[in-house]
Amino acid sequence: MDNEMTLSFMAVSDNEALARIAITSFLSVLDPTIEELSEIKTVVSEAVTNAIIHGYDENPNGIVTVQASRHGREVTITILDQGIGIENVTQAMEPLYTTKPLLERSGMGFTIMESFTDQLTVQSELGKGTAVTFKKQFQPVQEPLYVR
Template sequence: MPKLVPVNQTRVTFLSRSVNEGYARAVLAAFLTQLDPTVPQLADIKTAVSEAVTNCIVHAYPGTLGPVQMDITLFEGGVVRVVVRDRGVGIEDVARAMEPLYTTGDPEERAGLGFAVMQSFMDSVRVASRPGHGTRVTLVRQLERRA
């Protein structure tokens, strides 16, 4: 794989309040504007990032609030990388957590499909987590050139 050359980068940090899911989406959309993405490309990336951010909001800090950090880096050739991280409870078994339909949340509210959605909309999804220390989700997508 050719070396990725970064072109632009931004970082935001916000509290794990559900209202900030919309904030994260807005920041993402605003920053990606410079790539002139198609409507479907933008929708895909926003959907995937929303799932990662929602997981920090819903799962990382049970009964409390904590920081969520989102880093967006644009590389030459239209490659977008979004890293979403928290300092929450972490995930004991990442492989299991990523299985479709697996959830530790309320099954009435959670479908257990967040990671499956991320994988379907992004080229790569990497999850690193340390129980008691937090979770980092790295999402990468190459935007195909417009016809």
């Protein structure tokens, strides 16, 4: 393990930006591409938003925890909540599935998360919470080309 971090915060929508900034700062040593950073920020945003909206039903008394580790150029990030849990993870991972159909949301975003990561795992237990873990291998740093 090269480095790891843990960040916990109240289940308040404003803190979704905090999670994105913390993760991108943690990953800056890898010199990621704009595309890689954008993908990671999207995945973190989706997972944290799910914890706040679906896991805690926007109850600010809940706590969302983001854990991240780096090993070489591989990053593992887990977003944890101790909310209501997901009854059927397989169903929740289907495109456009949501537990909040009256909100203007197009699903829980697991399809997006899967497309931007190398591996996505969702573990959940009713009444105990959910852990969304993903791994991503970052591309080697490209040396700049110098023109004389």
